[in-house]
Amino acid sequence: MSRSRDIRSFLVDLSIYGVLVFAYFFLVLRFFGGWLTDLFTHHRLAYAFVAILLMVAQAAGLEVVSQLILKWIRGKKS
């Protein structure tokens, strides 16, 4: 029983997380695409810094979102 509850929580977590993530990346592609292309073409040094920062920020942000969703699900269960 406990294992099936864990699996259900995990699936709920993944579903919410998946929707948020896909909404996020469509927004990124729509609003950041032009700016990043301009940086790549004309300001390569700035592009290099921004690229690393964006990846680090996304990794940290997705980790935080994932932890918050898990906490929310566990809070609802108790």
Place this chain on the structure above:
Amino acid sequence: MHFPISGVTIDPVLLAGLGFLVGILGGFFGVGGSFLAGPALFALGLPMNFVVGTDLVHIVGKSIAAARKHHTLGNIDLRLAAIMVLGTIVGIQVGVNGIEALKKIGKVDQVVGLVAIIVYTGISFFVIWEGWRTSKMPSLKAKGKTENQSAVAKDKMAFGRFTRWIQRIHLYPMISLPHSGIKSISVWAILGISFIGGAFSSFLGGGAGYIRMPCMVYLLGIPTHIAVGTDLFEIVVSASVGSFQHALHGNVDILIALVMHTGAAIGAQIGATLTQYFTGPRIRLAFAPLPLIGAGLIVYGLMTGHQMK
């Protein structure tokens, strides 16, 4: 959808799906999956120089969360990581210079593709050979070890003489790694292995864990859990440096990397969870065909002009 930086048109859902699959592999097998991500990107139409740089940036994102988890578990040998970063950064520069030289003569796809095919095929056959060799050794179950502990112990027995030989090299400066349980080892041995890992990483893309991890465990004698954690931590630093170098040379499409990473972040959670339900040394044999699939994708890409749509 058109990605203007690299000039390719790829379905972003397909990209996220690729990242998702690679994330599962990473979470399950404990490898980055670049031997699939890189070839798949190439088969989808991304030029090889962009494959290398973009995959490296993607690895930075994937490694951050994993390294943090390993840090809380105490699996990072900071002294070892600091030395490895130095060697890796030098190796990365060599790899970056190699890519730039190949771009100048217009042979990036062919040379990097050929090297990747040789390396990935070699990894598959090594895993099969290692699994076969380990299965031939006497069982350690009678000594009260679990099946997995028995497999790890057999690995150590199989490669122990290489570890002892490396640790006996007295090339100063020597260093002790108490967190990894190593009394004395030459700094040059650590630098050499990390240099090779860095060169492969920036030449083929990804974290090159398939080179670095076996070398750390079987040549340096680092305990596996410390090797995994330290490798991940070191990759965050060195892959960031490598990604920066590649981005300066116009080899990184950050939009593709960000899209792939969204899928990888989800897949990694599933992969890590699956390890609770699947254990045992047969898992390593299940891993063996994967680099071969990557090699096959590169062959497909080179022969057809990489237009898998």
